[in-house]
Amino acid sequence: xxxxxxxxxxxxxxxxxxxxxPLGSIFALSFEGGWVQPLxxxxxxxxIHRVVGFTFWQATLSTLLTLAIGLPAxxxxxxxxxxxxxxxxxxxxxxxxxPTLVVAAAFNAVLxxxxxxxxxxxxxxxxxxxxxxxFTAILIAHVxxxxxxxxxxxxxxxxxxxxxxxxxxSTLGASGWRVxxxxxxxxxxxxLAAAALLVFIFNFTSFGVVLVLGGPQFATIETxxxxxxxxxxxxxxxxxxxxxxxxxxxxxxxxxxxxxxxxSRPVExxxxxLRPLRTQRAAWLSxxxxxxxAVLFIAPLSGLAARSVTRLETDRRQQxxxxxxxxxxxxxxxxxxxxNLFFASPARAIQTSLVYAGSTVAxxxxxxxxxxxxxxxxxxxxxxxxxxxxxxLPLGTSALTLGLGFIVALDTPPLDLRASPVLVPLAHTxxxxxxxxxxxxxxxxxxxxxxxxxxxMLGATPRQVLLTIDVPLVGRAILAAALFAFAISVGEFxxxxxxxxxxxxxxxxxxxxxxxxxxxxxxxxxxxxxTLLMLFTGGGMLLIERLRIADVGEF
Amino acid sequence: MLELRNITKHYDGKPVxxxxxxxxxxxxxxxxxxxxxxxKSTLLSIVAGLEMPDSGHxxxxxxxxxxxxxHQRGFGLMFQDYALFPHRDVFGNVAFGLQMAGQAAEQTAxxxxxxxxxxxxxxxxxxxxxxxxGGEQQRVALARALAPQPQxxxxxxxxxxxxxxxxxxxxGELAGILRQQQLTSLYxxxxxxxxxxIADRIAILxxxxxxxxxxxxxxxxxxxxxxxARFLGMHNLFSAHVDGGMLHTxxxxxxxxxxxxxxxxxxLRSDGLRIGAAGPQVLTGELRGKQFRGSQWLxxxxxxxxxxxxxxPSSTALPALxxxxxxxxxxxxxxxIFPDE
Numbered sequence: 001x002x003x004x005x006x007x008x009x010x011x012x013x014x015x016x017x018x019x020x021x022p023l024g025s026i027f028a029l030s031f032e033g034g035w036v037q038p039l040x041x042x043x044x045x046x047x048i049h050r051v052v053g054f055t056f057w058q059a060t061l062s063t064l065l066t067l068a069i070g071l072p073a074x075x076x077x078x079x080x081x082x083x084x085x086x087x088x089x090x091x092x093x094x095x096x097x098x099p100t101l102v103v104a105a106a107f108n109a110v111l112x113x114x115x116x117x118x119x120x121x122x123x124x125x126x127x128x129x130x131x132x133x134x135f136t137a138i139l140i141a142h143v144x145x146x147x148x149x150x151x152x153x154x155x156x157x158x159x160x161x162x163x164x165x166x167x168x169x170s171t172l173g174a175s176g177w178r179v180x181x182x183x184x185x186x187x188x189x190x191x192l193a194a195a196a197l198l199v200f201i202f203n204f205t206s207f208g209v210v211l212v213l214g215g216p217q218f219a220t221i222e223t224x225x226x227x228x229x230x231x232x233x234x235x236x237x238x239x240x241x242x243x244x245x246x247x248x249x250x251x252x253x254x255x256x257x258x259x260x261x262x263x264s265r266p267v268e269x270x271x272x273x274l275r276p277l278r279t280q281r282a283a284w285l286s287x288x289x290x291x292x293x294a295v296l297f298i299a300p301l302s303g304l305a306a307r308s309v310t311r312l313e314t315d316r317r318q319q320x321x322x323x324x325x326x327x328x329x330x331x332x333x334x335x336x337x338x339x340n341l342f343f344a345s346p347a348r349a350i351q352t353s354l355v356y357a358g359s360t361v362a363x364x365x366x367x368x369x370x371x372x373x374x375x376x377x378x379x380x381x382x383x384x385x386x387x388x389x390x391x392x393l394p395l396g397t398s399a400l401t402l403g404l405g406f407i408v409a410l411d412t413p414p415l416d417l418r419a420s421p422v423l424v425p426l427a428h429t430x431x432x433x434x435x436x437x438x439x440x441x442x443x444x445x446x447x448x449x450x451x452x453x454x455x456x457m458l459g460a461t462p463r464q465v466l467l468t469i470d471v472p473l474v475g476r477a478i479l480a481a482a483l484f485a486f487a488i489s490v491g492e493f494x495x496x497x498x499x500x501x502x503x504x505x506x507x508x509x510x511x512x513x514x515x516x517x518x519x520x521x522x523x524x525x526x527x528x529x530x531t532l533l534m535l536f537t538g539g540g541m542l543l544i545e546r547l548r549i550a551d552v553g554e555f
Numbered sequence: 556m557l558e559l560r561n562i563t564k565h566y567d568g569k570p571v572x573x574x575x576x577x578x579x580x581x582x583x584x585x586x587x588x589x590x591x592x593x594x595k596s597t598l599l600s601i602v603a604g605l606e607m608p609d610s611g612h613x614x615x616x617x618x619x620x621x622x623x624x625x626h627q628r629g630f631g632l633m634f635q636d637y638a639l640f641p642h643r644d645v646f647g648n649v650a651f652g653l654q655m656a657g658q659a660a661e662q663t664a665x666x667x668x669x670x671x672x673x674x675x676x677x678x679x680x681x682x683x684x685x686x687x688x689g690g691e692q693q694r695v696a697l698a699r700a701l702a703p704q705p706q707x708x709x710x711x712x713x714x715x716x717x718x719x720x721x722x723x724x725x726x727g728e729l730a731g732i733l734r735q736q737q738l739t740s741l742y743x744x745x746x747x748x749x750x751x752x753i754a755d756r757i758a759i760l761x762x763x764x765x766x767x768x769x770x771x772x773x774x775x776x777x778x779x780x781x782x783x784a785r786f787l788g789m790h791n792l793f794s795a796h797v798d799g800g801m802l803h804t805x806x807x808x809x810x811x812x813x814x815x816x817x818x819x820x821x822x823l824r825s826d827g828l829r830i831g832a833a834g835p836q837v838l839t840g841e842l843r844g845k846q847f848r849g850s851q852w853l854x855x856x857x858x859x860x861x862x863x864x865x866x867x868p869s870s871t872a873l874p875a876l877x878x879x880x881x882x883x884x885x886x887x888x889x890x891x892i893f894p895d896e
Contacts, residue, residue: 164638167605170625171632172652172703178626182651186642 008383011371014433015390017415018426022405023246023397029239029408038240052244055220058135058210059203062142066199067192069143070150073293076286077151078158088290091297093148097541098301098534099491100208101508105530106300107141107213108132108515109307114523116303119312133215141209144296146199153198157191194259201252205245205398207494212512221245222494225400229498235408242401253396301534308527313520329524344503346529349510353490353533356506359425360489361482364432368481371433372440395434399494402427406499423499424506428489435488436481439544443477480547487540490533507533556580557602557707557739562611564597564763571597572608573763579707584733584740586754588747590786593760595743596635599709602741603632615706626655631705635712637696639684645671645695646680652703670698673732690721697729701736708733709741714749726752747787751775759783781820781893790864791823794895802892805861806838809886820893825864827889830871834883838863842880845873856880 030038042048073092077085095103109115111131118128131137161184169183170176185192207222219227221241228238311326321328333346344352371391374384394402406427411418417426447470455465493508500509507529514526557579564572572594579585587595600606602613604625613621620628631652640648649670653663671677674694679687684695693713700708713729714722730753733740744750750757751771758768759782766786767779778784781792795804796818802811804821828838840858852873854865865882867873874880884890 162636162638164634164636165640167603167625168632168634168638168699169640169651169655171603171605171628171630172699173626173629173655174651175624175626178655183640187640189642 005381005384007370007374008381008387010367011374011387011391011433012383014367014429015393018406018430019394019397019402021415022402022409025409026239026242026246026401026405029236030243032236038236041237041240042244048241048244051219051221051224051241054218055204055222058138058142058218058220059200059206062139062146062203063196063200065139066143066146066150067196069293070147070195071154071192072289073147074151074155074158076290077155078161079163080286082283082286082290084290084294088294089151091294092151094301094538095144095297096146096148097487098537099493099508100206101212101493101511102304102491102530102534102537103141103145103300104208104212105511105515105526106304106534107137107144109527109530110300110303111137114312114520116307116312132213133217135214135218137213138206138210138218141213142203142206144300145206145209146202147293147297149199149202150195153195154188154191158188161187190259190262194256194262197252197256197259201249201256201396204252205249207398207400207497208508208512212515221248222398222400225404226494226497229404229407235404238404239408242398242404245398246401249396249398249401253392257392304527304534305531308524308531311520311524329521329528332521332525333528335521335525344505344510346507346510346514346525349505349507349529350532352504353507355421356424356428357486357489359422360428360432361485363425363429364436364485365478365482367429368433368436368440368485369478372437372444375437375441376444391437392434394430399431399492400498402430403495403498406495419501421504424496425489427495427499428492429485431492431495432485432488435484439481439484440474440477443474447473476547480544483540483544483547487537487544491537507536556616557741558614558617559598559602560612560614562598562601562608562613564594564601564606564608570763572601575611575760575763575765577758577765577768579739579741581739582737583755584738584742584753586742586744586750586757587760588744588750588757588786589760589766590745592762594763595745595760596711598760599632599711599741599743602707603630603709604628605632629703629705630707630709631700631703633696633700633708633710633713635715637692639692639695639699641685643684644680645676645682645684645687648684648695649698649702651699656703666702667698670702673701674698675728689717690725693717693725697732701732706739707741708738709743711743712745713742714746715744722749729753759786761786778822778891779893781822781896784822784891784893789822789824791825793821793823793861795819795821795892806840806858806863809836809890812892815892816894818895820895822891822893823863823884824889824891825866828865828867828882828884830867830880830882832881832883834885836886836889837881837883839879839881842874842876842878844876856882 073088076082077089111117111129113128113132121128165187166179166183169179174182204220205222206220207226210218210220211223211226214223221244225238225241225245228234228241308329309325309327311321311323311328314323333350336345336348371387375388377384406417406423409415410423417423451469452465455469456462460468490507492506493512496506496509497512500506505513511526511530511533514522514529517523557577559575559577562572562575563570575594575598577585587598589595597606601608604620604623608621611621612619615628640651643651646667649667650663653666658666667680668677671679674697676691676694676698679691684692687695697710697713700710710729714725717725726749733753742750742753754771756768756770757774759766759774761782767774767783774783775787778787778789785792793805795802797803797811797815798817800811801808802815802819802821804823806823809821838856838858840856840863842854843857843862844855846853847869849869851869852867852871854867854873856863856865
């Protein structure tokens with residue numbers, strides 16, 4: 001496979017220009033005035049300490065909560081048969097693929113000041129409940145997002161552990177809880193640790209949820225980078241924070257990679273016979289718990305969709321229609337609520353998002369296809385072998401760090417892309433590339449030369465081989481990769497919030513702005529736009545599921 | 556003394572065990588023998604307490620333990636797939652039962668050493684169980700079940716996943732250990748050779764019912780039904796009908812004993828025939844095949860379109876294939892008559 005070895009230059013050049021160069025610029029900016037000043041700032045600045053402390057604190061608490069809810073559910077999924085089991089699995093995985101702004105808007109639609117719950121309280125003459133801009137909102141949204149990781153990683157591992165091992169322990173005299181402590185828990189440990197760490201990483205770098213649901217009084221490293229950049233334009237401090245964030249996430253990601261390598265330890269391949277729940281009481285308790293869980297997953301999203309077609313407020317001036325079903329919010333998608341230079345109509349945001357997403361798909365396939373082809377080869381050059389871990393680096397880098405890197409590096413010569421419309425798609429491509437490559441490589445590997453030979457022996461011409469073997473196997477994978485890139489691009493918020501030009505907001509950026517505005521109509525527009533974004537990304541992910549041939553859904 | 560009273564169990568509405576009554580006196584090794592799906596492993600799980608019977612009782616020394624959880628029974632169970640704890644080394648596996656019983660560390664160490672010595676694995680305490688060979692894993696599983704000195708030892712197809720040569724060797728060792736420890740044991744298997752070699756008595760299960768129970772030689776000498784005969788590897792089983800005081804079989808008519816139903820199954824024991832026409836009963840057929848088995852010849856004889864298997868001493872001089880051969884037998888010793896199935 002010496003021929004076409006130059007292809008390796010495509011991903012390498014791409015990463016060098018749009019990953020390493022921006023990060024290097026952040027590094028340079030942080031230490032512009034020498035090492036002493038930034039280091040002493042890190043060590044002595046109380047506000048930085050507070051931010052870092054809160055980041056760890058909320059991530060830890062969110063992770064523990066997610067485990068507390070996910071583990072019992074994982075146990076039930078792994079060991080028992082019950083009605084609605086498949087549904088629970090599907091429903092719990094939906095939030096994971098949705099953009100943070102959709103999730104934030106969904107919680108707002110249910111529990112926000114204009115949401116279903118508080119409007120109902122208002123109608124009943126009760127004082128509203130405060131949820132948005134509370135710590136609770138951050139925690140619940142994180143649980144909502146990440147429980148599926150525990151269900152998938154721990155639950156799947158658990159279901160492959162032979163229950164005979166637990167039975168063996170009980171015949172040797174171990175009571176129920178001792179079986180759990182001495183046998184089940186230690187055997188689950190690698191999966192448990194990997195899942196917990198992954199959840200922690202997601203919580204640690206969570207941006208949209210903290211920004212929109214937590215509000216200004218809760219600052220994590222991520223939101224502080226945003227605040228320092230956008231509000232204070234204090235780039236050196238933002239760069240220092242980004243560097244700190246980079247160190248933390250890289251360290252966490254490395255530990256996670258080491259841990260998940262241990263997960264591949266062979267476990268019992270056979271699936272255990274699933275039993276129904278033993279006692280009536282256990283069955284009722286489990287049903288109650290699982291129903292509550294299903295409600296947690298379904299309520300916000302269906303609440304959002306319903307809110308986008310329902311008017312709840314009574315308008316005293318009779319300008320808007322009466323409460324009830326309405327399509328006004330969708331009709332108003334073309335209206336610019338503020339009508340100034342730094343705002344845009346939802347329709348224009350949709351247009352912008354689609355253009356960016358299309359460009360991202362093109363860029364991601366242009367870099368991703370040759371890269372995957374290289375990685376799928378049996379013999380790889382040394383450079384190509386280096387590619388695999390390099391490509392995963394953007395995954396371990398927070399969106400705000402990437403965005404800040406673009407701002408710092410790409411708006412000054414030699415590479416001035418500040419005004420270029422390609423800046424946003426480039427950032428999105430960086431985020432999407434690992435996913436694109438991960439979905440393409442298995443498909444490319446699955447075409448062993450034997451398959452083509454077998455087809456040829458059965459009388460297929462080279463053209464027929466291409467049409468009947470290569471295209472069906474890779475074509476679907478390329479389509480899936482394109483959809484991944486599309487869904488990631490339309491939903492991306494962190495990097496976009498920093499680098500999108502103010503007059504060209506994307507859908508998530510505009511949802512964020514709309515939610516911060518007063519007015520029933522603006523709120524309705526936010527609901528409608530969020531619902532559309534949910535349909536775009538959810539639909540994309542649904543299509544990917546249907547296209548899946550090999551199991552490419554690894555985290 | 557283990558006693559089972561009228562044990563029944565259903566899975567998804569289908570009966571797996573239909574009224575099993577069984578007693579195992581102290582020190583006896585009882586083999587539960589049956590084809591797959593006969594319910595033998597389910598019976599073992601019920602005795603271990605891993606499954607509850609739908610009805611019936613499990614008694615130990617006269618005490619009803621049907622609802623006692625497995626960890627309070629003090630029985631040992633060796634699983635078919637061994638179910639070794641992957642996160643514990645050999646010592647950690649064998650010591651587990653002793654640790655659960657709250658034994659002191661020194662005592663535990665001594666008992667683990669003794670158990671490993673018994674199975675011939677001394678010195679492997681710190682090995683990872685996944686690094687062991689199949690035979691070694693089997694021994695660790697046995698040592699783990701033996702170490703807490705269970706009152707009753709159950710073994711579920713303990714040699715099932717091993718290759719043939721290893722099986723034969725370990726079978727002998729296992730039989731020796733069970734005898735030496737004088738353990739009351741239940742040994743589940745589908746292999747009659749294994750059951751013969753290890754059991755004091757054999758209980759044959761067929762579709763959730765006890766087909767026959769007795770010492771190996773009793774079963775071999777007098778199978779109680781066509782099923783038992785077939786399961787013990789006896790091939791010359793034929794349908795026959797009774798007419799005019801004669802039993803009409805595919806290989807000829809025989810004088811019928813009194814009071815037979817019109818349709819029966821007839822077993823002609825392959826070890827009950829001699830060469831020659833000395834008889835009381837004589838069969839003439841054509842020699843179709845012969846396999847040398849060391850101490851025996853296994854011979855196929857075609858009698859009136861029916862093939863009969865015969866075991867003859869290897870000292871017998873056999874004619875060429877395709878030539879006629881006469882054999883004779885004694886009705887009382889060579890023929891069993893069973894009711895039609």
